[in-house]
Amino acid sequence: MLTNKLAVLYEGQGDNVAFQQLAERLAVPLRNTTHADVLAEPFFLCWRDGCLKLLDRELLRQGGLTVDIEPRNGEQRSYPAPKQGALAQALGRKTKTVVDATTGWGQDSLFMFRMGYEVTCIERSPVMAELLADGFNRLNQQDWMQRLQLQAPQLLTGNAIELLATLATPPECIYLDPMFPPKRKKSALAKKAMVILRDLLGDDMDKDQLFNVALQAAGKRVVVKSPDDAEPLGGKPSDSYSGKLVRYDVYLKG
Numbered sequence: 700m701l702t703n704k705l706a707v708l709y710e711g712q713g714d715n716v717a718f719q720q721l722a723e724r725l726a727v728p729l730r731n732t733t734h735a736d737v738l739a740e741p742f743f744l745c746w747r748d749g750c751l752k753l754l755d756r757e758l759l760r761q762g763g764l765t766v767d768i769e770p771r772n773g774e775q776r777s778y779p780a781p782k783q784g785a786l787a788q789a790l791g792r793k794t795k796t797v798v799d800a801t802t803g804w805g806q807d808s809l810f811m812f813r814m815g816y817e818v819t820c821i822e823r824s825p826v827m828a829e830l831l832a833d834g835f836n837r838l839n840q841q842d843w844m845q846r847l848q849l850q851a852p853q854l855l856t857g858n859a860i861e862l863l864a865t866l867a868t869p870p871e872c873i874y875l876d877p878m879f880p881p882k883r884k885k886s887a888l889a890k891k892a893m894v895i896l897r898d899l900l901g902d903d904m905d906k907d908q909l910f911n912v913a914l915q916a917a918g919k920r921v922v923v924k925s926p927d928d929a930e931p932l933g934g935k936p937s938d939s940y941s942g943k944l945v946r947y948d949v950y951l952k953g
């Protein structure tokens with residue numbers, strides 16, 4: 700599926716074995732030039748500044764997108780951060796275990812992790828799973844993580860529609876943030892990281908099925924994040940909390 704779409708890029712810095720291995724794992728070509736006119740693929744993975752980065756042609760010259768392990772602007776830097784705001788309200792402050800079935804760039808997962816939830820991550824795109832594994836490794840190296848003897852969330856690579864049925868213990872909450880088709884020009888998905896994710900992966904057309912499986916597999920609740928103008932994924936929710944341009948719909952189990 701990734702053929703002609705993505706290559707691993709080796710820019711001549713250091714040993715290229717890790718680059719070769721990454722290309723083999725993903726079954727994509729290894730390229731060693733940044734001349735855009737010679738390159739056939741629209742997306743690239745490479746290590747820059749010690750981080751695995753995803754690039755498109757625009758980002759080839761410099762930059763790249765990586766799993767950001769830093770707290771959000773304004774977030775309290777103590778661990779656990781206070782369970783405040785729309786997401787914490789939707790998850791429930793007493794909830795302990797959460798499975799993020801659509802991890803993507805891991806920003807929601809890491810936010811939940813920093814608030815003290817026990818988070819397990821599922822991601823089906825092998826490219827995103829590589830970026831997440833790199834980000835979680837970097838997180839494990841952080842002083843504060845080591846001082847508090849914390850481990851980054853566990854990452855399961857595969858389709859959550861299948862994996863949720865195999866979980867040994869049902870998590871109290873399953874969190875879903877599938878890709879919705881954009882309705883307006885300037886949406887919550889307009890950030891470059893989300894635009895590139897959509898360009899690389901497309902919309903998640905099986906989100907109804909994912910919701911039904913999640914409702915079966917969750918111990919207590921399913922939380923769905925969606926653009927604030929989208930129809931609720933599972934019909935009328937039990938509760939709904941609004942954030943900036945997004946909505947968290949909560950489906951409680953009987």
Ligand SMILES: C[S@@+](CC[C@H](N)C(=O)[O-])C[C@H]1O[C@@H](n2cnc3c(N)ncnc32)[C@H](O)[C@@H]1O
Pocket residue numbers: 800801802803804805806807808821822823824827857858859860876877878879896900903909
């Ligand atoms: C909109 S992004 C999630 C963004 C994420 N909440 C964040 O904070 O970065 C949706 C992600 O869910 C993944 N996804 C969608 N359906 C999935 C499924 N059935 N199983 C596993 N991953 C899925 C997609 O591959 C994509 O990476």
